[in-house]
Amino acid sequence: MTTAYPAPNAEPQHVEGHEKHNLTGFIIFLCSESVIFLAFFSGYALLKTSALDWLPPGVEGLEWQMPLINSVVLVSSSGTIYLAERAMAKGNIWGFRAFWLLTMALGSYFLYGQAVEWSGLQFGFTSGTFGGTFYLLTGFHGLHVATGVGLMTLMLIKSFIPGNYNGGEQGVQATSLFWHFVDVIWIILFVLIYVWQRS
Amino acid sequence: MTLATFPASEPKPSWTRYFSFNTDAKVIGIQYIVLAFFFFLIGGLLAMIIRGELITPEADLVDRTVYNGIYTMHGTVMLFLFIFPVLNGLNNLLIPTMIGAPDMAFPRLNAVAFWLVPIFGVLLMSSFFVPGGPAYSGWWSYPPVSIQNPLGHLISGQGLWLTAVALSGVSSIMGAVNFVTTIIRMRAPGMGWFRMPVFCWTALAAQSLQLIGLPSLTGGAIMLLMDLVAGTTFYDPAGGGDPVLYQHFFWFYSHPAVYVIILPVFGIFSELFPVYARKPLFGYVYVALASFIIVGLGLIVWVHHMFPSGVAEWMRNLFMFTTMLIAVPTGVKVFAWLGTLWRGKLRLTTPMLFCLGGLFNFVFAGITGIMLATVPIDLHVSNTYFVVGHFHYVIYGAAVMGIFAGIYHWFPKFIGRMPYEGLGKLHFLLTFVGANLNFLPMHPLGLMGMPRRVSSYDPEFAFWNVLASLGAFLLGVSIIPFLLNMVSSWVRGPKATHNPWNAIGLEWLLPSPPAEDNFGEHVPVVISRPYGYGLGKPLVEHQAEIEQALALAEQQEAAR
Incomplete structure (x- = not known):
């Protein structure tokens, strides 16, 4: 079978092609992902405000000093990833790699700090809704931090493939967006869990 | 005007592609x-067992616990x-072809x-075959029933149910990201938002709802799974939890669903009425925009499923109000369809009959909804049969009939053959009569007080139940x-031309079936704008030439 079409007058119109789809799709996904956190946050708030005895017996509350250091680390990593992206935009690939690696180090330190905090706690996942929500929220967020570090590793490896990042890289932009997202979630989480201690 | 001829004589693709990891949206x-x-x-089949059980007042066909599993799995x-x-299937077929994306x-x-x-x-x-049988807590899986695991096995029907629903969520989110990105970024040149077919508008609205609502169910289901297998007490009052919290998570998604x-x-x-009434869609812009008003309002009505669950009085009043408000954008659409039909030259083809039947049932469901x-x-x-009747009118009476309409309408386009009108x-006749006979008696039953999810009932309910079962x-x-129709017309139905219904739309400017x-x-x-029926305005540049070329190719094909 042969099918005849009128030829287009100008160049093919799909020149724009797939270049920007990935980033659009990723932003849409992030918007959706934020609703899970919204659900967990509102569930936490509801359980906390309606609880008769929020803290399990023998637990005084949460230490906030170490998580605060952790917060500073994570928030500053948002700055370093921005610097990495800017270096990339200027074509400075080694500058990008340096700041990217620094961001990965800060993210890993955050995970380490989280693990240290968990191991020193007096309560577990099944210690009432207090323990349940604490580990659920910090664990689910930690999973996102780990995913972010994983994505960064992937992008770092890709940066060594010649010619890969010549025209800017959507994967880098997407990872960076994801990292800022994880950061903002942490700030809300920190306020909800560590700052808001009195119920 | 030059004509570029494409040697589209690719070898006929093998049927095995339907059983492979194929990336063509039309195959998918x-x-x-x-x-x-x-x-x-x-x-x-599960529904037949349910109605078979309910044809007599006694619980005589299946065991009561089996019955619980059957209605849970049916839903x-x-x-x-x-x-x-099935809707994702239609999205895959229609979105790229309607917007001109490859x-x-x-x-x-x-x-x-x-x-x-x-x-x-x-x-x-597989949950039918695990010890304890499938999940039996209803399709909404409310705790505390759903967080009990009396047999203590790690693999329980409820656990498998939760895993399956979670995977379904992952699949839906992947689909939604894809559909939304495609509609936003891949429309044909010249197709601004208000030149986009209404099906794409509604698909965009529906998929946005998936993206906003579904994560709430995912979050709630993760907590339910933790309660079931890890011993947390998010929904268990004995450990300070709140079973109503799950209901919020569940309905925040499942109402928008x-x-x-x-x-x-x-x-x-909106696509089919103009085709078969030969008139432009009445109030196209309002029909398109009403979809997004429904999205906005649809997200703030979920508590109406929880009126008897012990929610605060102010919440009941607020959500009663928002729920009624949703009748406004829906009414806009219904009146737009009526306006489209008004004084049109109606062609009562199978898809049109399904549309008219679906619209009739939908209006009825809307009234019981209010x-x-x-x-x-x-x-x-x-929790009586009134609710069961209401949502079956929506889902079967309106949605499934609309889906059948869509299948009959676009079958020639994507299969390349015409479905048989007689069959x-x-x-249509069996579906329309059957659905109304099945679901209408549920309303008097509910008003008389027959609860849902029971396998035996008071003999005074017998008359209406027999009618419902016959339906x-x-x-x-x-x-x-x-x-029969689908299989026989797929195998040896008459060949379809590129536009057998004389419809307007980008998909009808492609050969049937379209190239990959x-x-x-x-x-x-x-x-x-779309739906320019009777206006004599072409939809696209060089429309006459494109149609000539398609007709020529069809003639050559027929001559061979």
Whole structure:
């Protein structure tokens, strides 16, 4: 079978092609992902405000000093990833790699700090809704931090493939967006869990 | 004007592609639809068992606990394995062709999203064979029933149910990201938002709802799974938890899920009424925008499912109000369709009959919906057969009939052959009579006080139950002419031309069936609004030449 079409007058119109789809799709996904956190946050708030005895017996509350250091680390990593992206935009690939690696180090330190905090706690996942929500929220967020570090590793490896990042890289932009997202979630989480201690 | 001739004589693609990891949206669309109808038969068989049990007042056909498992699985299969997949199938077929895109934005992600469906389908079906049987806490899986694991096995029907629903969520989110990105970024040149077909508007609205609502159910289900297997007490009052919290998570998604289902069906109505009434869609802009008003309002009505669950008085009043408000954008659409039909030259083809029947049922369901939104009525009929009747009118009476309309309408385009009209009309008659006979008696039953989810009942309810069961069996029979029609017309139906219904739209400017990349590089430039029936304005540049070329190719094909 042969099918005849009128030829287009100008160049093919799909020149724009797939270049920007990935980033659009990723932003849409992030918007959706934020609703899970919204659900967990509102569930936490509801359980906390309606609880008769929020803290399990023998637990005084949460230490906030170490998580605060952790917060500073994570928030500053948002700055370093921005610097990495800017270096990339200027074509400075080694500058990008340096700041990217620094961001990965800060993210890993955050995970380490989280693990240290968990191991020193007096309560577990099944210690009432207090323990349940604490580990659920910090664990689910930690999973996102780990995913972010994983994505960064992937992008770092890709940066060594010649010619890969010549025209800017959507994967880098997407990872960076994801990292800022994880950061903002942490700030809300920190306020909800560590700052808001009195119920 | 030059004519570029394409040697489109690729070898006829093999049928085995339907059983492979194929990334063509048109193949994936058909995969979705065929698989969905496979599960439709399973869900339908479960419905036959339910109605067989209910034809007599005594619990005599199946054991009571088995009955609990059967209605739970009936609801779950019909929603997560039939209606969402079949709609995603239509989305896959229609979105790229309607907007002139070669494929979806992320073809591989699309295929992964599809192949998750058989995986979680098998997972869900396997729960029939685990100790303790399938999940039995109803399709909404409320705690505390759903967080009990009396046998103590790690693999329980409820656990498998949760895993399957979670996988379904992953698949739906992948699909939604894909559909939204495709509609936003891959429209044909000249196709601004207000030149986009209403089906794409409604698909965009429905998929946005998936993206906003579904994560709430995912979050709630993660916590439910933790309660079930890890010993947390999120929903267990004994440990400070709150079972109503789950209901919020569940309905924040599952109410909008109704709109995820019905909005694309509104899209089908809006596409088909103009074709078969030969008139432009009345109030196109308002019909398109009303979809997004429904999205906004649909997200703030969920508590109306929880009026008897001990929610605060102010919440009841607020959500009664928002629920009633949703009748406004819906009414805009209904009146727009009536305005389209008004003084049109109606052609009563099979798809048109299904549309008219679906619209009739939808209006009825809308009226009982407003009744249910009213707190004093709802408190009395909640958890009775009135609710069951109401939502079956929406889902089967309106949505499934609309889906059938869509299938008959676009079958020639994507299969390349015409479905048989006689069988189609028989299918319509059996479906319309069967659905009304099945679901109408549920309303008096509910008002008389018959609770849902029971396998035995007071003999005074017997008369209406016998009627409902007869209707259900009629519905069971109605699927036979449909399957017969689909299989026989696929194999040896008359060849379809590129535009057998004389419809306007980019998809009708493609050969039937379209080439793998649809228009390829030669996407026509859209120059006017859709649905220009009787206006004499072309939809795209060089429309006459394109149609001539298609007709010429068809003649050559026929001559061979």
